[in-house]
Amino acid sequence: MPDLPEAPRRSWARRVVARADLFILALLAAVVVASFLPVRGEAAEILRYVVVAAVAWLFFLYGVRLKTSEAVAALRDWKLHGSVLATTYLVFPVLGLAAQLLAPAVIPTELAHGVLFLTLLPSTVQSSIAFVSIARGNVAGAVVAASFSNLVGVVVTPLLVALLLGGTVGFSADSIVKIALQLLAPFVAGQLLRRWLAPWVLRHKQLTTVTDRGSVVLVVYSAFSQGVVDGIWTTVSVGSLVALIVLSAVMLTAVLWATWAGGKAAGFSREDRVVLLMCGSKKSLASGVPMATVLLPAATLGFMVLPLMIFHQIQLLVCAVVARRLGDKPDVPVTAPTP
Template identity: 50%
Template sequence: MTLGRLRPDNFTLAIAGAVLVASILPAVGTAEVVLTQVVNLAIAILFFMHGAKLSRAAVIAGLTHWRLHLLIVASTFLLFPLLGIGIRALGLPLPPELIAGIVYLTLLSSTVQSSIAFTSIGRGNVAAAVCAASASNFLGIFLTPVLVSVVMRTSGVAISMDSLESIVLQLLLPFILGQAVQPWIGGFMKRHSKVLGYFDRGSILGVVYLAFGHAVIGGIWHHLTLTMLAALLAVLFGLLAIVLATTTWASRVCGFSREDEVTIVMCGSKKSLASGVPMANILFAGLDLGLLVLPLMIFHQIQLMVCAVIAQRYAARAEAEAAAEAAAAVEPAA
């Protein structure tokens, strides 16, 4: 493992910058009201863009591999939530908001970009990864609010009908509208994906800034100690390790190919910061989101670092297998 692989990505550094700015200069008064409206509009546009970028052809092609998708969905929306419930039951010496944040991250959908990117690096089934990651994000719009209402009710966190209405109007409706116009603007989205990616990340940074601004005003840095951070890191590393081991084991027991195993491991072990932070902003409106979204923000970086190493190992394994096959093909001729 090299130090370069452990270096935070630019987006994570930008998130850290947003937290720093919010810690020094949180938005208050009129500035907070205006910025909240701007961020809400940006999130709606963000999910419109997600809908417009999602290729229907890729979804239809990938849906035929139902066993692979079933295993990924089971990991994302069954294994992860069960582990979250188990962590909550341990009674760890962490603030209730952090415990709720850990549980919340286990209820989210998988990532899109990083799942596909790591599948490609690991020489996996990229077409299936595109479908699986996209489908996970779409299902998450429906399943995450339901899971939050069921699983987190006992944590003192519940969602209201107003929250569900906000989910529909701010997330689902823009996504559907994006899908409706996808045949006409999908090509434009792909050609300008880099520029649109900046908007994607910018909207998330806005939510993070507002969330931590509220948390700073509420005294987050007075309640969060280094011991708590160390304990949180240990829990999140353990959570990811269990999911990675389970998805790898399940892939091999079910007889999937190496390429499909890569896809299952990479798509089934991720949690989406891009969907999770905006959704938390709606589901938990009025609550202190600083501590609640902190586990998701840290888990985001952990999954990138760890999966980058695993993807490289899968790639090395694929190269070794290819070299062995080439050598075996040459021997008879010799």
């Protein structure tokens, strides 16, 4: 990212957060529409094929956008980026496994599995970078950490799903073929064609952003349509939703404290502690929903995606407050950021 004066840089970051809020509203609208007007029958079959194409398009764009040099750069600061990966793919999954102890007494088993699934996902990219910028952290380090997390996630997330949820969701050889065709192949194609397509994507950034976010909204509508047909709102009570919100807030708080305290214990600079805090505490809805359509049975998608949507909204709200607090007082020592 080019060096920018502090005010323009923070203004850009806040615009990213504002667009993320609009994205959340679009996702909530998709859930509401699916709840009252779910797609059924032959139309559902057609939509399923459209979703397959949308997922392939998303991962193709991820491949085009991700600079291979950023992944190579991650090896230079292995301590920071290794810490982000460890938080994303080790600490979070442990919390997800612990959450299984709450089922079925506190939350339904299907939602507990959804909580575990969300803990296996990569970090966000745009919002992580934006929050690091607002908090006056190491923006360049955030770009590499968030991008590298998503690059690793294309391989690691399916492996973790197979290991920890395989028996539950029926992970099989067919699942591996679907991953290769719908996730890895488009991603690799995007990387191979990046040299020629990246300039066009950068020139038409708004168009590609609308299409990839529109694809995620479409996937959410499809997932919740299937969930409504299968009776998701008759299974998930208000009490379960409240418990899910509280559980998400507790997990996020635990990771925020662990990353901030862990960064201090590791001897990171304040700027790098902000990177670990913001990149390590996020879970990507934009990557998670498409991955769910590939990795999980259609009948479970609504239940599995719901915890991710709730956690994603909470992480945006909480991290926006934390980032602004750190950004307003960059020189004041903080023992641990709190929501």
